[in-house]
Amino acid sequence: MSDKSASISGQLQTELLIIGGGIMGLWAALQAERRGIRTMLVDAGAIAGGASGGLLGALMPYMPDKWDAKKQLQFDALVSLEAEIADLEAATGLSAGYRRSGRLIPLPKPHLRVIAERHSKDALRNWHQGNHQFFWNPLDGSPCGDGWPADEFAVGGLVQDTFAARVSPRGLTHMLARRLEQAARVAVTEGLAIEAIDAATSTAVFRDGTKVAFGHLVVATGHHSFDLLSSIGPALAKPLGQPVKGQAALLKAEIAPDLPLLYLDGLYIVPHEGGQVAIGSTSENHFNDATSTDVLLDDLLLRACRLAPVLEDAEIVERWAGLRPKAIDRDPMVGIHPDAERVIALTGGFKVSFGLAHVLANAALDAVEGKAMALPDSFSLAHHIRVAVD
Numbered sequence: 123m124s125d126k127s128a129s130i131s132g133q134l135q136t137e138l139l140i141i142g143g144g145i146m147g148l149w150a151a152l153q154a155e156r157r158g159i160r161t162m163l164v165d166a167g168a169i170a171g172g173a174s175g176g177l178l179g180a181l182m183p184y185m186p187d188k189w190d191a192k193k194q195l196q197f198d199a200l201v202s203l204e205a206e207i208a209d210l211e212a213a214t215g216l217s218a219g220y221r222r223s224g225r226l227i228p229l230p231k232p233h234l235r236v237i238a239e240r241h242s243k244d245a246l247r248n249w250h251q252g253n254h255q256f257f258w259n260p261l262d263g264s265p266c267g268d269g270w271p272a273d274e275f276a277v278g279g280l281v282q283d284t285f286a287a288r289v290s291p292r293g294l295t296h297m298l299a300r301r302l303e304q305a306a307r308v309a310v311t312e313g314l315a316i317e318a319i320d321a322a323t324s325t326a327v328f329r330d331g332t333k334v335a336f337g338h339l340v341v342a343t344g345h346h347s348f349d350l351l352s353s354i355g356p357a358l359a360k361p362l363g364q365p366v367k368g369q370a371a372l373l374k375a376e377i378a379p380d381l382p383l384l385y386l387d388g389l390y391i392v393p394h395e396g397g398q399v400a401i402g403s404t405s406e407n408h409f410n411d412a413t414s415t416d417v418l419l420d421d422l423l424l425r426a427c428r429l430a431p432v433l434e435d436a437e438i439v440e441r442w443a444g445l446r447p448k449a450i451d452r453d454p455m456v457g458i459h460p461d462a463e464r465v466i467a468l469t470g471g472f473k474v475s476f477g478l479a480h481v482l483a484n485a486a487l488d489a490v491e492g493k494a495m496a497l498p499d500s501f502s503l504a505h506h507i508r509v510a511v512d
């Protein structure tokens with residue numbers, strides 16, 4: 123345990139205990155520091171050793187149509203993330219590999235162009251805030267020239283989304299961890315797995331026998347959160363989510379870092395800094411080995427080379443697989459545990475965590491401080507409980 127944590131009568135105590143040092147737990151710890159809350163952040167392995175230590179880093183907005191509170195929240199989060207990252211970069215001297223490079227979406231069928239024209243008006247109406255206006259531009263050809271993406275996929279033209287961005291998952295998590303080293307009130311401990319939560323005494327019991335008495339506890343253990351939350355009491359007897367495996371790859375290619383992301387039918391091609399390009403990702407509900415890569419990734423790479431032929435000669439730098447937390451209704455899951463008023467869930471980001479985590483963490487900290495969470499209902503733990511019952 124770090125010397126920033128306090129020990130009283132042999133048992134550790136802290137105002138706030140955060141379990142899990144992925145993107146969710148890291149942001150929660152930073153938000154706690156900003157609010158002056160004495161905090162312990164504990165991870166069973168290394169910080170960002172779970173899903174947050176991946177490769178892809180796409181920051182994709184929801185579609186600009188059918189606007190609602192959930193889409194507005196994500197829009198605001200994707201806008202505010204830019205300033206958050208700039209502040210962190212200034213504080214740490216590190217880079218998160220962030221860039222609002224936009225995205226190109228080829229339209230393989232002519233009728234999709236009509237829908238794209240409609241969404242272009244939706245974006246004008248909904249994708250703006252202050253000086254920011256982002257576009258969903260239907261185009262006849264790629265603004266990047268031949269092959270990004272290949273013409274064969276752009277039968278109906280393509281859409282240029284100027285809002286999408288990307289970040290290096292490892293760059294951002296490393297930067298957050300560095301920022302927490304500078305924090306006065308946050309102690310980080312790696313290699314300590316939580317075993318049980320005793321809600322009656324507000325005590326966390328770790329696998330090595332360590333006990334920590336907490337004022338509040340934030341459960342941010344990714345896909346492990348569902349079982350951990352279930353174990354606390356009868357209200358969540360059935361886990362409210364599941365792990366979904368994803369595979370991705372990192373390539374080295376001679377391409378400009380400001381090229382837009384490409385997206386087609388679940389395939390993401392994400393250019394990063396330094397000629398690196400991430401390809402992702404599979405979505406596997408059933409799997410034998412959480413961390414192995416296989417023919418599903420090979421298929422994805424073949425599809426990527428067809429969509430962007432410039433990648434055909436690219437060197438594969440890394441193949442990677444991990445488990446994302448998918449809550450029962452797919453949206454993130456944040457809120458107070460019905461059987462334990464001092465325990466707050468912060469999980470379930472599934473495929474959009476990196477763009478939302480700073481805002482979700484802020485809401486979780488509001489709950490810690492007894493304030494109302496400014497989140498759409500579908501992001502609340504209570505909503506996921508209702509869905510599970512129906």
Ligand SMILES: Cc1cc2nc3c(=O)[nH]c(=O)nc-3n(C[C@H](O)[C@H](O)[C@H](O)COP(=O)(O)OP(=O)(O)OC[C@H]3O[C@@H](n4cnc5c(N)ncnc54)[C@H](O)[C@@H]3O)c2cc1C
Pocket residue numbers: 141142143144145146147164165166167168169170171172173174175176178179180181314315316317342343344345346367368369370402403404443444445446447468469470471472473474475476477
């Ligand atoms: C292939 C792939 C591609 C993806 N691409 C994107 C993308 O482009 N954009 C995007 O936004 N999202 C993407 N995601 C999703 C995103 O990575 C996840 O939603 C996010 O990382 C989840 O963060 P988390 O903090 O909830 O969980 P995690 O990052 O999994 O962190 C949970 C932490 O809890 C710790 N832990 C678990 N159990 C215990 C315990 N008992 N005691 C203590 N600690 C424990 C783990 O060690 C881990 O460090 C992708 C995911 C995958 C797999």
